[in-house]
Amino acid sequence: MLNLPVEFKEKYQRLLGDSQAKAFFDALNKENKKAFRINTLKPNQVSYDLSKKVPEISNAYYGEVNGQDPEWVSGTVYSQDPSAMFPAFIANVKEGDHVLDLCAAPGGKSTALAEKLNGSGVLVANEISSGRAKALRENIERWGVKNAVITNESPANLSPHFTQYFDEILVDAPCSGEGMFRKNPEAIKYWSQDYVLTCQERQKEILTEAVKMLKPNGQLIYSTCTFSPEEDEEIVSWLVETYNMKIVPIELASDKISHGKNEWGSVSGLDHTLRFWPQDGLGEGQFAAILQMPDGKIAKVKKQKIKKGDRSTRRLTKNDQKLVEKVLDKFNLNFDWTAAVVRNDHVFLPAIDKDLKGLKIVNNGLELGIMKKNRFEPSHQLVEVLGELPQEDVIDLENQDNYLSYLHGETVRVDSKKLKGFVLVSFKGLIFSFGKAANGTLKNFYPKGLRILKK
């Protein structure tokens, strides 16, 4: 039984009425729903039961994923609360767009937005916390995304660099987290009505920066995982009243999805927003709305002085090109690497043709690898991108024991004597790492930071 604060229960009894409030509290005491999405950027072969579909989302299913499954390690599936899939799912992102995910870690929604871009345009995935930005990078990398810039900034530092730059911005805001109570009962401890109001203030601060970065007519997707009208309908009302934004209707047919309530805010059209209640049976609590910026100029933004960085970037020399070609030549690539640049020996294809000096960049585009003394070593990110296409130089680890040894960082013995040098490593046909083959052994190139303890 969840120990819900009295003030919380009284609030929702007042808002929902006795019988709906009872259904809500009863649902909060049931088990949370688990689900996963299959990556549409990769060949989608999975060994999971696909009989229970998440409503509306064609590549999403109910079920549990283990972090050691080859499906997860190879970036074929992402484990996500089914309701949390909807903010990215409803986003009207088209190939070639400039998209920002402003509060992005750990990356559940960024990975889905990247699928919509399908390798074109650019996704800026930003996370304010440096620890969480690391997890964001890992998830975006595993997903095989090559057109993302990952930044570790506050919204206020980011906005001067991207004034009216984005077609769509997702603000999946930090919130009081009421929708996560049954998944993470610890969150209940932090709840108070004051905390709800503190979150509302922070959401306004974040959105104030977000709107500066939206193009005229651009769309903002605003979402939270909380039920409180202060952080949902009231925030949408504030956006409409402050920036003259319009609520964009969202057409979904499922009877497991509810709508926002006009009486919980101060503008009309709030019934076009989405609410996910646990008693509706789809997943955890979530709110999502789409708002469109007015046409024409938005309020003029005072440009802040942008700090100049001192990192130098250069093009590949002829010799560098030869070394890179020697490694990449045998793989089936879906991009032209010759435009790559080098910074601090890291060879990468930038995702964005823009001066990013002064911003904390965690990754820009596709890191191909690193120049070492007269050789080139390919990166882990490259493996995840190569996994999107059929490949020939692949060694499959064939059994669970070898697979777990490899995830642990060990060198393994392999039958194939034909393959030499850098090869792709797979398990159950899913490519997840580089390895270096020589005389029946496979040297381990699975990144140290991702290795697992062997039981």
Ligand SMILES: C[S@@+](CC[C@H](N)C(=O)[O-])C[C@H]1O[C@@H](n2cnc3c(N)ncnc32)[C@H](O)[C@@H]1O
């Ligand atoms: C709901 S989570 C994002 C989840 C993510 N969109 C996903 O789908 O995986 C909200 C994020 O906002 C970040 N955050 C906290 N305070 C912030 C602030 N003042 N400005 C911007 N982001 C903030 C948190 O670190 C957290 O990663």
